[in-house]
Amino acid sequence: MDVKDFDYDLPEELIAQDPLEDRSSSRLMVLDKKTGEVSHHVFKEIVKYLRPGDCLVLNNTKVIPARLFGVKEGTMAKIEILLLKRRQNDVWETLVKPGKKAKPGTKIIFGDGLLTGEVIDVVDDGNRLIQFSYEGIFEEILDKLGQMPLPPYITHQLKDKNRYQTVYAKYDGSAAAPTAGLHFTKELLQQVKDKGVDIAEVTLHVGLGTFRPVKVDNVLDHHMHSEFYMVSQEAADKINNAKKNGGRIISVGTTSTRTLEAASDENGMLKECSGWTDIFIYPGYSFKVIDCLITNFHLPQSTLVMLVSALAGREHVLNAYKEAVEERYRFFSFGDAMFITNDMHMDDEAAE
Incomplete structure (x- = not known):
């Protein structure tokens, strides 16, 4: 399977740079x-x-303001850090720019000393392990000093940090937002509940591997970064019950999809669990849990285009993307949405 099989032409001006004023007024392709x-x-x-x-x-992970700007102790050279994974005892796996200035032993000062970090090791892909020191609560310091780690294709500054969070974000830990959920408002979720649809929440802390390009020609040679997930007993029960009673499991986002497919048994049943997953879903994959998917429009040749192609068929997806370009849809994180369904029937009584 060639990575070029998942390519499409996208004019740069269709990459959404800012979120819409009203989350739920974005466009929806079904x-x-x-x-x-x-x-x-x-x-x-x-x-x-x-x-x-x-x-x-829904994936209820919360994006942390994981981009930090500091200076190297001694030379005062500028260093940018992206927090990727929390390890133990205030040690984080990070992405450092420029990396060559961050050899083990390097000390970095953030916010006039409010936070300091020492590089203690170099790990996979040149990422650095940094031991942080501070007084007080790490999350509060991060909120003060950190910026939202927007994807590289968004060049505008984000005016309101909350617009890169879902309205139901709960658990700190993501380096990127589960963007399909950005379209939901609290009012819209209430309408969903009022219709008799159950809402289950799972957690997957999104890593920057989400934006990592596929650099191999053969899709099967690509290796996914692992991400931490949690499924509660309550969520497992809701999903299992809907399945047993003939309801559809509708995943909001590729992150929720990967969580469910990684956590379920071979019969598509779930129980309370947590762990790390590097599941890679591409055409030929047989879905065990999900029936339908709400998702944004993804980068050409990305693992996310491969995932939606596994669900809806590559040709159907690429034809839909071509139409989205012609119809001037907005693409990527702050862009419009797609609902991949097994039933185009619309209930005109609802949501008037």
Whole structure:
């Protein structure tokens, strides 16, 4: 399977640089995974495509302001750090720019000494392990000094940190937002519940591997970074019950999808669990848990385009993307959404 099989042409001006004022007013393309048929809507109309007994699965991870700017002790040279994974005892795996200035033993000062870090080791891909020292609560210091780690294709400064968080974000730990969830407002989620749809929350802390390009020609040679996930007993019960009663499992985002598919048994059943997953889903994969997917439009040749192609078929997905470009949809993290469904039937009574 060649990585070029998942390419498409995207004019640069269609990459959304800023979030919309109203989260739920983004556009929504509905794609029938069986026929490839598409239709065009506004995101808040998603309620019309949901049915009583369905289960909507959200990823409740919270993005931490993981980008820190500091200076090297002694030379005062500028250093930028991205927090990737929390290890033990205030040690983090980080991405450091410029890396050559960050040999083991290097000390870095942030916010006039409010936070200091020492490089203690170099690990995979040149990432650095940094031991942090501070007084007080790390999360509060991070909130004061850190910036949201926006994807590299977003060049605008984010005015409001909360717009790169879902309204249901709970557990700190992500280096990137589960962006399919950015379209939901609290009011819209209430409408979903009022319709008789169960809402289950799982956690997957999104790593920067999400944006890591596939650098090999053969898709099968690509290695995914591992990410930490948690499924509570409550979420497992909701998902299992919906499945047993004939409801559909509708995943909000590729991160929720990877969590469910990694955590389930071969029959698609779940129980309380947590762990690390590097699951890589591409065409040929047989889904055990999810039936439908709410997702954004993803980068050409990315593992995320491969995941949606596994669910809806590569040709259907690429044709839908071509139409999205023609219709001037907004792409990537702050862009518009797609609902991949097994039923294009719309319930006109709902969400008026």
